[in-house]
Amino acid sequence: MIRLHHAPQARSMRVIWMLEELGLEYELVSYNFFDKSLRSAEYKALNPAGRVPALEIGNGQVICESGAAVEYLAELGEGALSRAPGTPDRAEYLDLLHYAETTGQHCANLTQAHIVLYQDWMKSPTQMGLEAKRLAVTLRRLEAQLEDGRDWMLAGGFSAVDCALAYGVFVGEKFTSLDDMPNLSAWWDRFKARPGFAKALPKEGEALIYRKDFYPPPEVGKPEETS
Ligand SMILES: N[C@@H](CCC(=O)N[C@@H](CS)C(=O)NCC(=O)O)C(=O)O
Structure with missing residues (x-):
């Protein structure tokens, strides 16, 4: 069984979208981005950088880069979401x-x-x-x-x-x-x-990284404009 280690609103969303598009069965393990659980020894045994995603694909193999996970999944089965070598795209x-x-x-x-x-x-x-x-x-x-x-x-x-x-x-x-x-x-x-x-998307009660819809850039004047 594929197991995805994920934090709400993080890059691991890419992998969920792929798993869903492919209709694959998977177990989702969700972490709080802020509570240091990604820094635990147990988690770092999966992803030594302490980041999400970590995608367990069986036989002890773990993919820790979201791009690699997306590419790996795209090539499963019929490869419908991939573009094979030699094809125009x-x-x-x-x-x-x-x-x-x-x-x-x-x-x-x-x-x-x-x-x-x-x-x-x-x-x-x-x-x-x-x-x-x-x-x-x-x-x-x-x-x-x-x-x-x-x-x-x-x-x-x-x-x-x-x-x-x-x-x-x-x-x-x-x-x-x-x-x-x-x-x-x-x-x-x-x-x-x-x-x-x-x-x-985050489930009810999960810790969010983003609590606002929009974070505007701060107003910054050039030195001559602010003096
Ligand atoms: N290039 C990596 C980056 C992974 C990454 O930095 N993930 C962020 C979440 S979007 C993370 O886990 N950050 C936790 C931290 O930096 O402590 C990927 O695409 O998977």
């Missing part, structure tokens, strides 16, 4: 699958800046503003990807790429507006309408 498939972490890193940096660094003196407004802008730039590449009217990120149809990128949009819209990205907003609506989408 292959290069774009790999590129976007890994691009998910380019969006993800800004989400992680912004989460740290707005939430993990909880005291004002810990925060850098300059860095927060810059990260929000850099996140928006990465999302605009996805807006352009959909410019030709396709429904999903690859012209050939829904794939693991959509599941991988969805985390960056789920968290990304908490830090930057999608209002000027109509293609991406419509893609996001389509993604949220898929039957497996809600399975990755």
Whole structure:
């Protein structure tokens, strides 16, 4: 039995979406992102970096990178969510699958800046503003990807790429507006309408990383404007 170690609103959502899309049976073990349970010796035996996801796939094997887990799952069975070597979408498939972490890193940096660094003196407004802008730039590449009217990120149809990128949009819209990205907003609506989408959302009573819908970047003036 596949077992997924997960924290609500974290990158492990990508893996839940894949498992749901594939209709695979799995056990979900949910952790509180803040209570240090990801730092326990027991958990670190699974994922030495103390992060989620950790995907137990049997025979003692564990995948600790969400992108690798998504790719591994995509290749199971008929491989319907993957794009095999030699197929027309292959290069774009790999590129976007890994691009998910380019969006993800800004989400992680912004989460740290707005939430993990909880005291004002810990925060850098300059860095927060810059990260929000850099996140928006990465999302605009996805807006352009959909410019030709396709429904999903690859012209050939829904794939693991959509599941991988969805985390960056789920968290990304908490830090930057999608209002000027109509293609991406419509893609996001389509993604949220898929039957497996809600399975990755936090359950009643689970600790949330994000308690607000939106975390605006702080106002930062240039030195000459503030003096
Ligand atoms: N590149 C890794 C990053 C994993 C990662 O940093 N996960 C975050 C949650 S989104 C985490 O577990 N953070 C806990 C921590 O940094 O203490 C992946 O894609 O799986």
